[in-house]
Amino acid sequence: MSNKKATYLVVGGGIAGVTCVETLSILHPEEKLVIITASSLVKNVSNVSFYAKTIVKFDVQDTEASSLLKIHPNLEIIYDSLKYLDTKNKLATTEEGVIIKYDVICICTGGIPKLISDSNKCQRILGIRDTESVKEFQDKLKNGRKMLIVGNGGIASEIVHATRGIQKVWVVKDDYISATFVDPGAAEFFQESFRSKSKVQKESTVLRRHIFTEEDTVVSINKNLKSAALGPDWYRKLENIRNEGGDLELEIVYKVEVESVVETENKDYALDVKLTNGRIIECDFVISATGVEPAVNFTWDQVPNRGADGGLAVNEFQETSVKDVFAAGDVASASWQHAAHWFQLRLWTQARQMAGMAAKAMHARMTNEDVLQDFCFELFTHCTSLFGYRVVLLGKYNGQGLGRDYEILLRTTPNLEYIKFVLQNGRLQGVILIGETDLEEMCENLILDQIDLTPFGDDILNPDIDIDDYFD
Numbered sequence: 378m379s380n381k382k383a384t385y386l387v388v389g390g391g392i393a394g395v396t397c398v399e400t401l402s403i404l405h406p407e408e409k410l411v412i413i414t415a416s417s418l419v420k421n422v423s424n425v426s427f428y429a430k431t432i433v434k435f436d437v438q439d440t441e442a443s444s445l446l447k448i449h450p451n452l453e454i455i456y457d458s459l460k461y462l463d464t465k466n467k468l469a470t471t472e473e474g475v476i477i478k479y480d481v482i483c484i485c486t487g488g489i490p491k492l493i494s495d496s497n498k499c500q501r502i503l504g505i506r507d508t509e510s511v512k513e514f515q516d517k518l519k520n521g522r523k524m525l526i527v528g529n530g531g532i533a534s535e536i537v538h539a540t541r542g543i544q545k546v547w548v549v550k551d552d553y554i555s556a557t558f559v560d561p562g563a564a565e566f567f568q569e570s571f572r573s574k575s576k577v578q579k580e581s582t583v584l585r586r587h588i589f590t591e592e593d594t595v596v597s598i599n600k601n602l603k604s605a606a607l608g609p610d611w612y613r614k615l616e617n618i619r620n621e622g623g624d625l626e627l628e629i630v631y632k633v634e635v636e637s638v639v640e641t642e643n644k645d646y647a648l649d650v651k652l653t654n655g656r657i658i659e660c661d662f663v664i665s666a667t668g669v670e671p672a673v674n675f676t677w678d679q680v681p682n683r684g685a686d687g688g689l690a691v692n693e694f695q696e697t698s699v700k701d702v703f704a705a706g707d708v709a710s711a712s713w714q715h716a717a718h719w720f721q722l723r724l725w726t727q728a729r730q731m732a733g734m735a736a737k738a739m740h741a742r743m744t745n746e747d748v749l750q751d752f753c754f755e756l757f758t759h760c761t762s763l764f765g766y767r768v769v770l771l772g773k774y775n776g777q778g779l780g781r782d783y784e785i786l787l788r789t790t791p792n793l794e795y796i797k798f799v800l801q802n803g804r805l806q807g808v809i810l811i812g813e814t815d816l817e818e819m820c821e822n823l824i825l826d827q828i829d830l831t832p833f834g835d836d837i838l839n840p841d842i843d844i845d846d847y848f849d
């Protein structure tokens with residue numbers, strides 16, 4: 378057992394933990410900082426590019442934790458896991474018995490996959506989170522003939538897009554695909570592109586305005602780690618597996634869930650998966666891409682308040698209900714009063730933004746300064762790629778929380794672009810941009826400034842009019 382002392386203690390080597398260390402190394406390099414990381418590889422952000430003020434795209438790689446020593450002269454890395462936190466005496470104890478006395482601490486322990494209920498009984502139900510789980514998936518892909526994918530968010534969409542040479546049954550709760558990120562129209566746009574496969578073929582542009590009615594579906598946004606979560610482009614590791622067979626059939630089963638998974642003996646396939654509509658699907662294995670739950674995997678003298686999703690409830694400065702205990706990334710639950718166009722989704726970008734905010738607030742606590750919440754929490758932004766297309770989501774892109782009183786303006790060109798504006802009282806509330814639309818900056822401004830767009834009518838999305846000219 379050894380005792381150590383640090384002004385700042387950060388727990389976790391994912392994007393949140395590393396960002397917190399990096400920000401503190403700029404703000405307070407002269408103070409002692411300790412990071413506890415369970416893995417020698419930590420996450421590193423590079424090639425940061427700004428599409429607009431708040432719309433950021435970046436690459437994420439694994440890097441040796443020791444590389445952090447170069448940026449912070451007073452950093453100590455402890456390769457271990459946090460076991461117990463005594464917040465009254467400000468003592469953190471690791472699995473190996475190291476005790477660290479800290480002044481302020483930031484918990485960045487991430488999340489774990491939230492799997493379907495039979496997963497504890499069956500080895501053939503996999504979740505994807507880290508490099509180890511992808512290796513297991515790769516092995517199953519090499520030998521499998523048929524997989525069932527359950528879930529309708531980021532991971533399921535990427536797996537369906539990236540895997541070849543294996544039969545896929547995609548089971549979704551909704552009546553369209555990729556519901557976490559897009560609306561039924563965008564889902565149809567993606568499916569059209571699966572069908573035609575030819576993305577270069579330019580077809581006629583369709584522009585339409587849609588008044589939201591009772592019949593329409595409101596798309597609701599939901600809700601012992603060894604290494605950090607994967608991120609953009611992880612699925613490229615799947616692309617070369619079993620591609621000799623070419624594309625096999627993809628079947629999408631809508632509006633159902635998995636009721637049970639039973640391992641079979643002496644049958645062609647190892648699993649019988651029973652769906653809530655009574656159908657039984659035989660397959661080799663199941664991918665449960667059904668979301669993430671916060672990883673609060675250590676004990677405390679006093680447990681801070683939790684959010685509805687089980688995460689550590691944090692205020693706008695990322696502080697939990699226990700003084701001097703901060704939290705950021707997937708483990709945190711954003712419990713402040715959100716700005717009109719922001720909400721929480723567990724994403725790289727938000728892990729990075731929360732951790733930067735936590736570091737600033739921790740520094741302010743140590744130096745008795747005031748701090749303001751960062752501007753990035755004014756607007757939800759997400760840049761990603763789905764089914765081979767660039768996707769940018771801004772604000773209330775699916776009308777989240779807008780009730781039934783909003784309009785949708787759409788412009789779509791099959792295989793090229795899909796643009797959706799969500800308007801309320803003539804003002805832009807959210808946007809889905811699929812393809813190379815070059816509209817990110819204009820949309821960001823229109824949402825943040827809440828300009829009344831009524832005078833422009835449908836011209837706001839007319840491809841023959843350069844709308845930027847209106848605002849010059």
Ligand SMILES: Cc1cc2nc3c(=O)[nH]c(=O)nc-3n(C[C@H](O)[C@H](O)[C@H](O)COP(=O)(O)OP(=O)(O)OC[C@H]3O[C@@H](n4cnc5c(N)ncnc54)[C@H](O)[C@@H]3O)c2cc1C
Binds near residue numbers: 707
């Ligand atoms: C397959 C996949 C693809 C994704 N793709 C994207 C994407 O394209 N775009 C996007 O924006 N987001 C994506 N995400 C989400 C993104 O990866 C997460 O939101 C982000 O990584 C969360 O970062 P974090 O630092 O909070 O958590 P994590 O990355 O989970 O890091 C937590 C770290 O804490 C460590 N830890 C846990 N418990 C302890 C403990 N007790 N003591 C010490 N250390 C501990 C873990 O080992 C880990 O290193 C993806 C996630 C997955 C799983």
Ligand SMILES: NC(=O)C1=CN([C@@H]2O[C@H](COP(=O)(O)OP(=O)(O)OC[C@H]3O[C@@H](n4cnc5c(N)ncnc54)[C@H](OP(=O)(O)O)[C@@H]3O)[C@@H](O)[C@H]2O)C=CC1
Binds near residue numbers: 533599635668
């Ligand atoms: N490109 C990107 O930005 C990517 C981001 N990620 C991130 O990684 C994390 C994990 O990804 P993922 O697992 O796809 O999580 P997501 O939260 O993206 O999606 C989970 C999906 O599973 C559904 N679901 C939840 N429980 C069940 C159930 N019991 N049966 C059937 N469906 C269910 C959810 O529906 P409902 O919402 O109705 O509960 C939702 O459609 C997320 O934070 C995600 O944002 C992952 C991959 C790519």
